[in-house]
Amino acid sequence: MFDALSDRLSGIFESIRGKGRLTDADIDATAREIRLALLEADVALPVVKTFIHQIKERCKGAEVSKALNPAQQIIKVVNEELIAILGGETRRLNYAKQAPTVIMLAGLQGAGKTTLAGKLAKWLKSDEHSPLLVAADLQRPNAVGQLQVLAERAGVAVYAPEPGSGVGDPVKVATDSIEEARRKGHDVVIVDTAGRLGIDEEMMQQAREIRAAVNPDEVLFVIDAMIGQDAVNTAEAFRDGVGITGVVLSKLDGDARGGAALSVRHVTGQPIMFASTGEKLEDFDVFHPDRMASRILGMGDMLTLIEQA
Amino acid sequence: ARSNNALGKGLLALLASDKLDDDVWDEVEETLLSADVGMADTTAVVESLRERVKVLGTRSPEELRRLLKAELTAVLEPELDRSIATVPPSGEGPAVIMMVGVNGSGKTTTCGRVARVLIAEDKTVLMGAADTFRAAAAEQLETWGSRVGAKVVRRGEGADPASVAFDAVKAGAEQGADVVLIDTAGRLQNKAGLMDELGKVKRVVEKQGPVAETLLVLDATTGQNGLQQAKVFGEVCDVTGIVLTKLDGSAKGGIVIAVQRQLGVPVKLVGLGEGPDDLAPFEVGAFVDAIVDGAES
Numbered sequence: 001m002f003d004a005l006s007d008r009l010s011g012i013f014e015s016i017r018g019k020g021r022l023t024d025a026d027i028d029a030t031a032r033e034i035r036l037a038l039l040e041a042d043v044a045l046p047v048v049k050t051f052i053h054q055i056k057e058r059c060k061g062a063e064v065s066k067a068l069n070p071a072q073q074i075i076k077v078v079n080e081e082l083i084a085i086l087g088g089e090t091r092r093l094n095y096a097k098q099a100p101t102v103i104m105l106a107g108l109q110g111a112g113k114t115t116l117a118g119k120l121a122k123w124l125k126s127d128e129h130s131p132l133l134v135a136a137d138l139q140r141p142n143a144v145g146q147l148q149v150l151a152e153r154a155g156v157a158v159y160a161p162e163p164g165s166g167v168g169d170p171v172k173v174a175t176d177s178i179e180e181a182r183r184k185g186h187d188v189v190i191v192d193t194a195g196r197l198g199i200d201e202e203m204m205q206q207a208r209e210i211r212a213a214v215n216p217d218e219v220l221f222v223i224d225a226m227i228g229q230d231a232v233n234t235a236e237a238f239r240d241g242v243g244i245t246g247v248v249l250s251k252l253d254g255d256a257r258g259g260a261a262l263s264v265r266h267v268t269g270q271p272i273m274f275a276s277t278g279e280k281l282e283d284f285d286v287f288h289p290d291r292m293a294s295r296i297l298g299m300g301d302m303l304t305l306i307e308q309a
Numbered sequence: 310a311r312s313n314n315a316l317g318k319g320l321l322a323l324l325a326s327d328k329l330d331d332d333v334w335d336e337v338e339e340t341l342l343s344a345d346v347g348m349a350d351t352t353a354v355v356e357s358l359r360e361r362v363k364v365l366g367t368r369s370p371e372e373l374r375r376l377l378k379a380e381l382t383a384v385l386e387p388e389l390d391r392s393i394a395t396v397p398p399s400g401e402g403p404a405v406i407m408m409v410g411v412n413g414s415g416k417t418t419t420c421g422r423v424a425r426v427l428i429a430e431d432k433t434v435l436m437g438a439a440d441t442f443r444a445a446a447a448e449q450l451e452t453w454g455s456r457v458g459a460k461v462v463r464r465g466e467g468a469d470p471a472s473v474a475f476d477a478v479k480a481g482a483e484q485g486a487d488v489v490l491i492d493t494a495g496r497l498q499n500k501a502g503l504m505d506e507l508g509k510v511k512r513v514v515e516k517q518g519p520v521a522e523t524l525l526v527l528d529a530t531t532g533q534n535g536l537q538q539a540k541v542f543g544e545v546c547d548v549t550g551i552v553l554t555k556l557d558g559s560a561k562g563g564i565v566i567a568v569q570r571q572l573g574v575p576v577k578l579v580g581l582g583e584g585p586d587d588l589a590p591f592e593v594g595a596f597v598d599a600i601v602d603g604a605e606s
């Protein structure tokens with residue numbers, strides 16, 4: 001689809017190969033190509049700017065390494081910075097001291113929240129937990145039925161007292177679900193919510209009310225890996241509007257570069273915890289920052305590239 | 310205002326100075342990139358705009374903005390026919406309209422809303438639930454059907470999507486329906502097996518006559534991957550129009566510029582919300598204004 005960054009950089013590397021140290025012009029030329037690669041990967045423009053600035057600073061100030069040639073040094077710096085941003089303080093799910101642990105899902109329409117609810121439930125169940133899925137999306141047509149089917153497939157319980165498709169109060173369902181979990185002895189509650197736009201004040205208010213009602217240990221922001229420049233606006237809106245504690249990148253089984261990972265990480269400061277990688281319940285993994293770094297840059301294996309530079 | 314991707318705040322000062330320096334062009338470029346127009350189209354538009362500005366000696370921000378809008382408008386080919394075909398190409402039987410696209414883009418919702426528009430024009434509409442894969446997909450289409458007054462042909466989960474689609478068209482012909490809308494399962498374009506399945510759905514439907522419209526449903530938040538979606542869906546099922554959904558959010562949907570050119574077919578409809586009436590014809594002018602002026606209006 002796009003030229004791999006490695007192809008684009010090879011010309012520049014050719015010209016700086018054999019030089020003892022990098023000139024500012026070498027760094028600028030390389031930075032331009034990296035900027036382009038990041039933009040083609042859908043990293044949001046303000047994030048690209050900050051990132052490139054950091055890269056330049058680090059390269060200019062860098063000690064001349066004896067072991068690596070200048071081109072190798074730049075690649076190494078870019079790779080390290082990307083992994084640092086994507087990965088900084090990876091962590092596991094927060095569990096409540098006193099059960100039930102509550103996980104609330106939030107995100108744009110169609111991002112993959114309901115599917116993720118099923119995946120999380122299945123994963124938790126296999127880890128000796130007893131999750132309860134809560135149908136608090138009473139807006140999208142048949143969201144309740146969708147969650148019920150997924151619960152059945154995952155072999156977990158579902159709390160769905162309202163028919164949905166416009167009928168029922170999601171805040172009440174969410175509130176009552178905690179009592180239901182206590183009664184039935186579930187130690188994790190996963191609350192599926194309706195998709196909403198960051199700019200939809202009324203729906204963001206509803207999300208805050210659900211949050212206040214269930215006092216979640218985690219609010220996971222689910223974002224589609226295909227999203228473009230809007231990732232920044234949307235992430236800011238959910239950060240400020242609902243408050244999020246972690247990020248899940250969905251549809252990573254596609255061929256999008258997924259630059260949104262960098263944008264969201266940058267904007268929210270919250271860790272990317274999971275990757276959703278398919279439509280089936282087992283298509284789910286913890287997030288790997290190093291794989292994501294190579295994917296964004298279209299570099300394949302970073303180490304191979306460093307060897308070739 | 311910057312978060313709305315509006316072109317303008319700094320422009321006045323920049324243009325007032327003696328020369329149009331690089332900062333002006335950077336700002337124009339950033340406006341387009343922030344709207345997901347992509348580097349290739351952005352570069353082409355900016356080059357062409359620079360040329361015009363030089364020739365015309367443009368110095369006012371209003372004039373620059375106007376010229377930029379003109380460039381973008383030209384790229385979007387406002388003269389294209391954006392109507393939805395509701396007459397069967399073969400002249401007999403129902404007109405078949407298929408919705409295709411990646412997961413969660415808005416296909417099922419669009420089916421419901423297109424049905425509503427057609428029914429308001431006194432057409433009879435039947436819908437075929439050829440998404441037999443996603444949990445509760447057929448039920449979702451049925452809910453839409455009951456909202457807008459269209460019957461749905463469906464089978465159980467896991468049924469062969471091509472035969473459901475075939476049956477829907479057959480039922481449409483028997484009942485004398487004017488239009489049959491086929492909802493298909495979301496699929497990512499890099500899944501060869503699923504793309505083959507989609508090709509088969511279309512081929513099987515076409516045993517009863519050619520499809521009138523194949524609409525690629527594209528989410529306005531989509532970034533550069535949209536172009537890849539266009540390429541592959543275009544190859545597999547000969548797309549005849551684009552529906553740009555979720556344009557009611559903060560995303561500008563600039564990738565459709567590349568998508569429209571790639572497919573050689575126009576954006577026909579836009580989705581502006583989740584309700585039954587939130588579907589509108591694509592208007593080049595409004596779309597271009599939103600990119601250049603930002604969301605404040």
Ligand SMILES: Nc1nc2c(ncn2[C@@H]2O[C@H](COP(=O)(O)OP(=O)(O)OP(=O)(O)O)[C@@H](O)[C@H]2O)c(=O)[nH]1
Pocket residue numbers: 107108109110111112113114115116137140143193194195196250251252253254276277278279283412413443495497
């Ligand atoms: N290929 C792929 N498809 C996915 C993934 N996650 C979800 N989907 C699909 O994306 C579509 C939307 O997923 P949902 O889980 O319904 O998304 P949602 O965020 O709950 O949507 P709303 O409730 O309408 O806002 C469905 O077709 C899912 O099967 C993923 O990781 N990969």
Ligand SMILES: Nc1nc2c(ncn2[C@@H]2O[C@H](COP(=O)(O)OP(=O)(O)OP(=O)(O)O)[C@@H](O)[C@H]2O)c(=O)[nH]1
Pocket residue numbers: 109110140195197410411412413414415416417418419440443446493494495496526554555556557558579580581582583587
């Ligand atoms: N805000 C907004 N939401 C929309 C629009 N169109 C669809 N949606 C929402 O997006 C989500 C996905 O819509 P669907 O119609 O189920 O999408 P789909 O392409 O059929 O999804 P799959 O069948 O799972 O691939 C739902 O929550 C819809 O309500 C739109 O124009 N604006």
Ligand SMILES: [Mg+2]
Pocket residue numbers: 113114115137140143192193194195
């Ligand atoms: Mg959902």
Ligand SMILES: [Mg+2]
Pocket residue numbers: 416417418440446492493494495
């Ligand atoms: Mg659907």
